Every structure is written in structure tokens, then in C-alpha cells.
Amino acid sequence: MVITKEAVERALSAIETPDGGNIVSRDMVRALAVDGTDVRFVIEAPSAEIAKVMEPMRAAAERVVARLPGVARVQAVLTAPTAEKAPPSLKIGGHPKPQDGPKRVPGVNRVIAVASGKGGVGKSTISANLAVALARKGRKVGLLDADIYGPSQPRMMGVSQRPASPDGKTILPLQAHGVTMMSLGLMLAEDKAVVWRGPMLMGALQQMLGQVEWTHHSRAPLDVLIVDLPPGTGDVQLTLSTKAVVTGAIVVSTPQDVALLDARKALDMFATVKTPVLGLIENMSMFHCPKCGHEAAIFGQGGVAAEAAKLDLPFLGALPIDLDTRLAGDGGTPVAAGQGAMADAFARIADALLARDLA
Secondary structure, three states: OOOOHHHHHHHHOOOEOOOOOEOOOOOOEEEEEEEOOEEEEEEEOOOHHHHOOOHHHHHHHHHHHHOOOOOOEEEEEEEOOOOOOOOOOOOOOOOOOOOOOOEOOOOEOOEEEEEOOOOOOOHHHHHHHHHHHHHHOOOOEEEEEOOOOOOOHHHHHOOOOOOEOOOOOOEEOEEEOOEEEEEHHHOOOOOOOOOOOHHHHHHHHHHHHHOEOOOOOOOOOEOEEEEEOOOOOOHHHHHHHHHEOOOEEEEEEOOOHHHHHHHHHHHHHHHHOOOOEEEEEEEEEEEEOOOOOOEEOEOEOOHHHHHHHHHOOOEEEEEEEOHHHHHHHHHOOOHHHOOOHHHHHHHHHHHHHHHOOOO
């Protein structure tokens, strides 16, 4: 029987980490190689201190792989980053490089931007869960956190390791829940503010689009890259639209009039830069009380669906205010990675995109 790297990774996914993930989802498996019936890989601990207590985990990883049909020999090496082995430094931000028109993102077939006119409508939550939902449908998915002032994807996806840079230019992204991801938040301390003017933002986004090796985990071009944009219609949105070939945008809004006012501005921006709008999503459309069963339309209901109909744009779905979704995001495992009504809701949005061959 032929042993594949995918089969080995599936087996290693059974080795859980204390934070609720596993050594594959937490991007701890490195240098995986299959040579006939021999399998070799490295488990990289977050630090030398943690590596000292991970020997049982290393041994367990060897055992689960050894049980795979056809495997004759397994060698797992435990390692940790040290100052001597630190990757070359990589400067993020700076003036953008000139280029002639939008270019395709290397290693990516389609780019979908998730945008909102204003903050606080759940755009980042939807980006993370949509990426996971598409990955569960069998797509090779990337997630780029382009909300440079307020990057939240590292927390929502449960990753904190700094990406490696083997040559000081190429950036090796991380992987979580089957999604290849990159965020400026992984390059800075969690409480470190980004105090940059527009050119620095534009340069950073151009780096994350062009210098990230998006095929590092998938070993093939990504089917789709989800880009979590900051709220509004500023430098980052304009840079993405002018520097990269964007398949289209999804606009997220809550149903009340104030949010819809700003959502209309986002829609107008995409029309101005000639980026197709793939559809609208209504978030926080309803609150269902888990104790008494009462439903309340706290922010109103149906406003986004009505706007989509008015503009003849697809309405991709309505999502309620949901405590489990918030807890899952704070805990680093998007709700779409599990089972239940909310996971099904995100799966339906993913199906709507797949049905139109957009992801």
C-alpha cells in the first residue's frame, strides 16, 4: 500500500494539544517525509521549556503513524526554536513596490474579500468560519488577515507562532483547522499597536499577498484565499483592488439602518474599483434565548436581504447572534469546525459559493 503524506497527517491529527487543538492544526509538524515504507517528521514545540515535557506526545505520534498500513519504520524528532536557529529577520511594512496593474496572487486561484462598511458587524468571525467551512468541503483554503490595525484571526484560529522566513523574504504561513493562514498579528506582540501611515499599510499588504508561500501546506495552488479586510473604504481596500486580481467581494452588515448606510458605501467602493460583489450576508439578525426560547430581532431583521434584492445582488444568508460562535472564536476553534446549527449555517454559505464555482 502506498503511504501518503495526507494519510500521515490525518493520523497525527489524533495527537491532541493541551489547548484543544492537535499537533497538525497547531502547525507543529514539520519536514514530513515519506520514503517508501519509512516515515520521518519533526514536531516543533513552541519553546524549549515546553519541549522538555513533550516526549510522551512525540512517542504517541510515532505509535499512531506506525499503525498505518504499510509503514515499516517511523522516526519523529522533537525540536524547539532557539536563538541560534531563529529564522532570518523579516521587515514588515514600508513603501509599496510599483507594478503595472493588478497581478494574480502567486499560488492562489481565486481571491474573495470579506468587507464591511463599519466595524463590529462580525466580518472577521464570518471570514474565519467561512474559510473553515470551505476547507471542510474539500477546498484548499487560505485566510489572510488584512485588518492590519486590529488583527483578530490569530486568536480566532488558535495560532500564535511567529511565521518562519527561511531567506528573509519568503514568509511561510501557518495552518489551523485545515486553513493556511497569515496575519500581521502573528508578527507582533498581541498588545502591540500598529502605528503606521498609509504607505506602510500598503507595503505590508503587498508583502503578505506576494511574499507568503501560500502553497507551503497544500503543496498545490489554493482554490481560494479569503481576505479579511478592515472596516471602511481606505488604503487597504484600495491596495487590494489595485495590486491583486480579486474574484469578488462579500459584504457583511447587521440589519439596522445605521449599519446599512455604511454597507452601501462599501458596495459603492467595490463598484468604483470594478470588483464584483458576490453577495451580502446579514449578521446578528436574530437572538434566540437559550433558556426561554424567545426570539428577539435586536438590530431589526431582513434589512440586508431587502438591500440585496433592491440591488439585484445574491443574498448569501442570515446569521443570528450566537453565544457559542463567540465562545468558539475566543477559544481559537471556529464554530464551523464543529457540529450544530451554526456550523450548518456557514456550510450553507460555503455551498452557495461553490454552486457558483466561486471557491
